[in-house]
Amino acid sequence: MNALETLRADAARLLREGRAKVVIGYRTRGKERAPVFITDASGAGSLVYDAACRQNLAAYLRKPEVRARRPAAVVASPPVMRSLVLLAAESQIGEGDVVVLAVGPPGEGGGEGVYHGALTLAETARLLKEKYALLAPRPEVLDRIKSLAAMSAEERAAFWSEALAKCTRCYACRAACPACYCTVCIVEKNVPQWISTAARPHGNYAWNLIRAFHAAGRCTGCEACEAACPQGIPLMLLNVLVAEEAAEAFGIKAGYDLDAEPLIGSWSADDEEDFIR
Amino acid sequence: MKIVDVDKLSDLAAALAAKGYRIVAPVRDGDVVRLKQWKRGDEIDLDAFTVNSVKDFLMPASEVIGRYALDGDDFAPEAVAAEAPKTVVLGVRPCDAAALAVLDAVFNWDYADAFYNARRAATTIAALACRQADEQCFCTSVGGAPDSTAGADAILRPADGGKRFIVETLSEKGEALVAAAGEVVQEGEAAADAVAEVPVRFDAAALAARLAENFESPLWQTLSLACLGCGACAYACPTCHCFDIQDEGTRRESVRLRNWDSCGFGLFTQHAGGHNPRPDQAARWRQRVMHKFLYFAERFGRLACSGCGRCARLCPAHVSMAESCAALMAARKAAKR
Numbered sequence: 001m002n003a004l005e006t007l008r009a010d011a012a013r014l015l016r017e018g019r020a021k022v023v024i025g026y027r028t029r030g031k032e033r034a035p036v037f038i039t040d041a042s043g044a045g046s047l048v049y050d051a052a053c054r055q056n057l058a059a060y061l062r063k064p065e066v067r068a069r070r071p072a073a074v075v076a077s078p079p080v081m082r083s084l085v086l087l088a089a090e091s092q093i094g095e096g097d098v099v100v101l102a103v104g105p106p107g108e109g110g111g112e113g114v115y116h117g118a119l120t121l122a123e124t125a126r127l128l129k130e131k132y133a134l135l136a137p138r139p140e141v142l143d144r145i146k147s148l149a150a151m152s153a154e155e156r157a158a159f160w161s162e163a164l165a166k167c168t169r170c171y172a173c174r175a176a177c178p179a180c181y182c183t184v185c186i187v188e189k190n191v192p193q194w195i196s197t198a199a200r201p202h203g204n205y206a207w208n209l210i211r212a213f214h215a216a217g218r219c220t221g222c223e224a225c226e227a228a229c230p231q232g233i234p235l236m237l238l239n240v241l242v243a244e245e246a247a248e249a250f251g252i253k254a255g256y257d258l259d260a261e262p263l264i265g266s267w268s269a270d271d272e273e274d275f276i277r
Numbered sequence: 278m279k280i281v282d283v284d285k286l287s288d289l290a291a292a293l294a295a296k297g298y299r300i301v302a303p304v305r306d307g308d309v310v311r312l313k314q315w316k317r318g319d320e321i322d323l324d325a326f327t328v329n330s331v332k333d334f335l336m337p338a339s340e341v342i343g344r345y346a347l348d349g350d351d352f353a354p355e356a357v358a359a360e361a362p363k364t365v366v367l368g369v370r371p372c373d374a375a376a377l378a379v380l381d382a383v384f385n386w387d388y389a390d391a392f393y394n395a396r397r398a399a400t401t402i403a404a405l406a407c408r409q410a411d412e413q414c415f416c417t418s419v420g421g422a423p424d425s426t427a428g429a430d431a432i433l434r435p436a437d438g439g440k441r442f443i444v445e446t447l448s449e450k451g452e453a454l455v456a457a458a459g460e461v462v463q464e465g466e467a468a469a470d471a472v473a474e475v476p477v478r479f480d481a482a483a484l485a486a487r488l489a490e491n492f493e494s495p496l497w498q499t500l501s502l503a504c505l506g507c508g509a510c511a512y513a514c515p516t517c518h519c520f521d522i523q524d525e526g527t528r529r530e531s532v533r534l535r536n537w538d539s540c541g542f543g544l545f546t547q548h549a550g551g552h553n554p555r556p557d558q559a560a561r562w563r564q565r566v567m568h569k570f571l572y573f574a575e576r577f578g579r580l581a582c583s584g585c586g587r588c589a590r591l592c593p594a595h596v597s598m599a600e601s602c603a604a605l606m607a608a609r610k611a612a613k614r
């Protein structure tokens with residue numbers, strides 16, 4: 001059996017044996033890959049996985065309707081596996097809630113793809129460390145960050161003003177992100193109103209920067225937010241910049257360690273800054 | 278007949294701009310094509326599907342509709358007029374043009390909205406018949422057509438294998454537009470190209486009857502499972518018109534804003550006391566479908582969907598209105614309570 005057939009067989013077996021109440025994967029709809037929620041083993045044949053699967057299915061684990069169907073098996077490429085490990089580290093899911101149908105990145109292992117099996121969260125974290133420790137942002141993203149860094153402050157401000165002016169505040173970026181699981185988002189808090197909800201420069205800057213900041217040391221680089229943005233705003237530039245800061249200043253790379261403390265929810269007595277002590 | 282060459286589109290825009298029109302046209306912007314204010318040098322891209330609709334220029338995502346000053350107990354409102362420059366939107370798809378009737382109905386229902394109507398009166402719609410459709414297009418399922426003239430002041434019909442357009446005027450605004458275009462639009466002969474074929478996905482009248490009987494259907498849970506609860510569909514939709522009024526300011530002065538809102542958000546129906554009459558995404562997705570195909574039709578005699586397919590094209594979770602409607606038609610009538 002090839003990788004995809006093995007994945008489908010595992011999905012069917014999990015459902016049959018009651019080890020998963022739902023399998024969350026991708027199906028083909030024309031050129032698109034839409035999410036599919038399979039509850040009967042006979043449906044496992046519709047599962048696919050390829051480079052067109054850009055949605056991070058771990059985002060569904062915050063939906064009450066999906067949480068009610070745990071344990072859920074989730075088709076997960078390495079960035080999605082990292083999201084699952086992050087959610088576990090942040091106590092949003094526990095071992096036993098999720099079975100990870102671990103697939104390699106599209107293109108790995110030639111045309112057929114790679115399937116690593118139906119894994120526990122602990123096995124997923126081990127696989128990530130052993131095989132996918134060096135996941136890096138796409139070269140194009142890093143190149144754009146370099147060219148942004150080479151700009152003057154005025155040029156950079158002009159770049160972001162133009163990019164963020166397109167934001168309509170639909171919050172597709174937030175919806176697509178597994179790390180955005182707050183039941184009440186900061187942008188929805190209105191007593192007081194911290195962030196203007198108007199699709200105007202002031203609030204757009206505040207919203208987009210605070211979204212990236214709240215993902216500091218938590219973004220797993222899946223790019224689902226950027227794929228979700230109807231306006232084509234290059235959100236990964238912000239995410240990668242913040243992730244690089246988190247790695248450099250705190251040695252944090254999100255989604256590899258089940259026991260990791262969240263960057264913006266922890267502190268250390270050894271911190272080199274005085275104000276924290 | 279009146280014709281304009283396809284390589285004269287920029288000249289057409291320039292000629293109209295010279296006559297005082299603000300030009301809005303589909304222009305490539307990074308990875309997407311959007312309707313935006315055209316400026317000299319921008320290439321007009323009439324082939325792509327834009328990520329936004331004409332709605333953006335009639336009912337913007339955020340609009341100042343009032344200002345007031347506060348000084349102790351004194352309250353001084355300040356009138357705000359709509360910014361409504363004379364505008365032509367070039368290359369509007371027939372689905373977007375047809376959608377304007379929905380906005381016109383709502384914004385002149387029990388109250389004539391000064392902001393919307395000022396912009397609407399100042400806007401000329403130059404539509405473009407579709408030569409190509411994609412798999413998300415479903416105008417023919419909701420009473421539209423790829424060459425419909427509904428809502429348009431003029432229409433460009435692709436001709437001679439895409440080399441030129443036949444220009445047809447449909448209203449006084451359209452005639453004024455062609456007059457303003459001057460010699461860019463010429464008398465000539467051209468053979469109209471075949472219009473796009475858009476398969477019918479569902480029967481809208483039968484769907485309305487099905488919806489009326491299926492408020493309690495368990496299908497809503499299934500259909501909404503993929504929905505992540507953002508506003509991408511509503512904001513991209515040429516007919517969605519829900520808004521939120523926000524006051525922003527200090528103790529001294531404030532602005533009153535009208536911002537887009539979406540029934541997909543849980544907050545849309547959240548009560549101050551904590552109760553939410555639409556407690557889950559199934560209830561919200563049901564509302565979205567019901568409003569477009571049942572409630573709006575009952576109230577205004579037309580559907581609140583023009584089949585543009587943007588919602589499905591832009592949904593981060595690939596939820597499709599046409600697919601939902603087709604699934605509702607396929608399902609058996611749910612047991613009534």
